[in-house]
Amino acid sequence: MTSCKNSADLTEIINLKAIQALPKATEHFISDIHGEFEAFDHLKRSCSGIISIKIAELFSGELTQKEQNILCFTIYYPEEFIENKTYSSDQWKVLLNRLVKVTRHVSSKYTRSKVRKALPEEYAYIMEELLYQYDQDSNKQAYYDAIFQSIIDLDLASHFAVSLARVIQQFVVDHLHILGDIYDRGSHPDSIIDALMEVPSMDLQLGNHDIIWIGAYSGSLALLAIALRISLRYGHIRLLEEGYGIDLSRLAKFADKYYEDNPAFHPRGIDKNSIRPDKFLSITKMHQAISIIQFKLEGQIIDRRPDFKMDDRKQLHIMNEDYSQITIDGQTYPIENGCFQLVDPEKPYELTLGEELLILDLANQLQHSKRFKKHIDFLMSLGQLYTLNNGNLLFHGCMPCLPNGDFMPVTFQGKSYRGRSLMDFYDQAIHEAYNHPEITDDHATDLVWYIWCGEGSTLFGKKTMKTFERYFIPDKTTHKEPQNPYYEFRNHEDFCVKLLQEFGLDESGYIVNGHTPVKALKGERPIKAHGKCLVIDGGLSRAYQKETGLAGYTLIDNSNEVYLVAHHPFTSRANAIKNLQEELPQQEIVFKRATRKMVGQTDIGHQLSQQINDLLEK
Structure with a gap:
């Protein structure tokens, strides 16, 4: 029997333990942006293709590939695809229903409290009602339709849809890691930093x-x-x-x-x-x-x-x-x-x-x-210069x-x-x-x-x-500028384990590097040492793309797997929107987890355990 008598403390312990049982949220890793704002902005908005994957899962057999692409870009660039658009009432209902369906799916990993805090204040109550549909028999469908109709009648459909799109972008990725080189070569590092200042959860390796x-x-x-x-x-x-x-x-x-x-x-x-x-x-x-x-x-x-x-x-x-x-x-x-x-x-x-x-x-x-x-x-x-994150070592160079x-x-x-x-x-x-x-x-x-x-x-x-x-x-x-021997040794698993141990980590973790573009044209692979070292130089700088043959890699770490995403060179925002340049990302699986990783197994989960112990000892 716990010695804790305060009911508020007991409630908090129950809440914290429940959070630990949730699936680990998705992390997104980007490196070597080099002033290429539009390419970076597209990666951030699309979450390196995660949104397209979610939409393919949710609407398979329901939407054509073109319709899926349109929905993707509506979420990526709601300003262009939604604002000031003239839709019929039925078209608005279709779009709002689809956006709510996606929002409900991508927010399912989070507590209701966290979701509520992320919702735009003016729509928080309405969005909560739409997101939490407990009635599986759709007895409330008329109720939801009435909400959509009122939004349309009050001429709020455009603003509401834009708000949903932004919420989706926020929920798909819980945390962003930037592994350095925001500046130089490209012309808009200042715009990149302005965008990063709006990211709710991120870390930065210089x-x-x-x-x-x-x-x-x-x-x-x-x-x-x-x-x-x-x-x-x-x-x-x-x-x-x-x-x-x-x-x-x-x-x-x-x-x-x-x-x-x-x-x-x-x-x-x-x-x-x-x-x-x-x-x-x-x-x-x-x-x-x-x-x-x-x-x-x-x-x-x-x-x-x-x-x-x-x-x-x-x-x-x-x-x-x-x-x-x-x-x-x-x-x-x-x-x-x-x-x-x-x-x-x-x-x-x-x-x-x-x-x-x-x-x-x-x-x-x-x-x-x-x-x-x-x-x-x-x-x-x-x-x-480095970050220790969930048992992994992140740094830019060597x-x-x-x-x-x-x-x-x-x-x-x-x-x-x-x-x-x-x-x-x-x-x-x-x-x-x-x-x-x-x-x-x-x-x-x-x-x-x-x-x-x-x-x-x-x-x-x-x-x-x-x-x-x-x-x-x-x-x-x-x-010639001879590389440090590190770049050879990082291909070897025993060296990578030694480096992890130098930072107090064990061999279950991995190292994430940026800095050196992966020369895919010459057969180089971003996965080193059997997955112990992952090189994610984004290759966004056009100066590198003749050598690499692609626009580099980003990394996704979710509750089920860790995978790299290979990107094609990005021309421009206007071009991407005009041509709906959306392809399912080229994934290269680093490893699949035998069992789903939960919050309790992360750094946040360890912090929650300490909070629980502190409450129990009161």
Whole structure:
């Protein structure tokens, strides 16, 4: 007999135990979005095809494939398919009935209390009545029809249907995992973050490209230069000028004074004929100016941080007098497309006065951009380098390893870190730099730059970054960036189990990685080590799709199974809607559970057990 006498406590214990007996809700994993807002938005709205699967199950034999596709897109994009549409009363009833049927199905895993809280306040009572049909003989059908008719008569059908569609999207996936790289390459990372800020339940693992922008806000002038360089390289100045309100006119004026046209710095992914020639040339010149500033600032970091061991990444002082050749490891290479007119041979890593004033002005603008600060604050409020979730390990990049498979020790300021302690150390440095954005050259801020490109970084995953070589040295043998041995060892089950154990997890879990696009064209598979490591680089960036042959993978973990979803390249929202581009997702089952996983077996279930014990001990 329990010693708990309070009836409210007893009721709560009954409620908590009942919740533990519910099926585990569905989790959705997405990685490497890279600014491709429309593709990401479609994945989020469609829940990587889960909605299409549910509709196929519910309406098999009742709706044609085209009718199913229309219903799917009505749920994905209710604004286009429902709002301001003229339907007859009967058509509205059919649509509302179908939407209610889907809503009832996808909400069945949740408690009535949780469902009620998720419903729009103005329709909560009506939706509850429609969702909970206890009468299997349809004795209440006239009652439900009356509800629908009243909604139609009051001219609320459109708004009510849109509300149902949004509720369906929310209920299909209970929790969203974002495994990093929201920024760079695509033009709308700001819109992605705005959308993520509306997600009710999610976690976020930081990616190497996110680190660039966090570091830029946190005072790293080198990472600011890198953020600007990558934006200019892909011609995405809209993000800077319109998204974050950064005035690039001083940079443009400065670059126009000192730089000329240079094919190595033409913006990628832009049709030269689709942009005004003067704008194209301006981007090309700004791209050169900020790249030289980056190389100088990086050299300064390397000089003041000998423990980074990155002297080989300084190239400005090893070119010949006229900057036509460079000698690396005893081998001399010609330089093409050089733009070193502001590099002083006597002090190659010292900024000119103009460069210094320029980068400080840009840093001041970025730190005082309210929208940018709001986005970085959001990333830092959720962002971690790794997450432990339901016995699984989630992180973006890698765990640096030695050739023998041991975790690589990395030493900073006389103290060595490896494995989990290395990730924890980096995470602490990122937060320290973020909390003191006014300091530009402290160890923590410089560490954020190291995390972007250092050999011992858990986000970079390579021996060295060859940015300089790729711009200026035509010999492609100098462009190679050898991967860390981790990327070979993650194919082996024993290594993956060792990594899980490093984080206090057992062999029943799995590892989820992003960061490296799966090259399906070359036969690479996203499932490694017999399902112990799953690679879900979304491949949403069009720059990768020639190598991958697809738009990457997302991951679904529900109560019955874990499976990967392979995606086709996404053209545009308008195209998808126009052509109803809906196909049942290409699923690759990682494993099916022998028995259905319940809430009681999850992290939430363990928390509920603790709450129950606390109540029993009162």
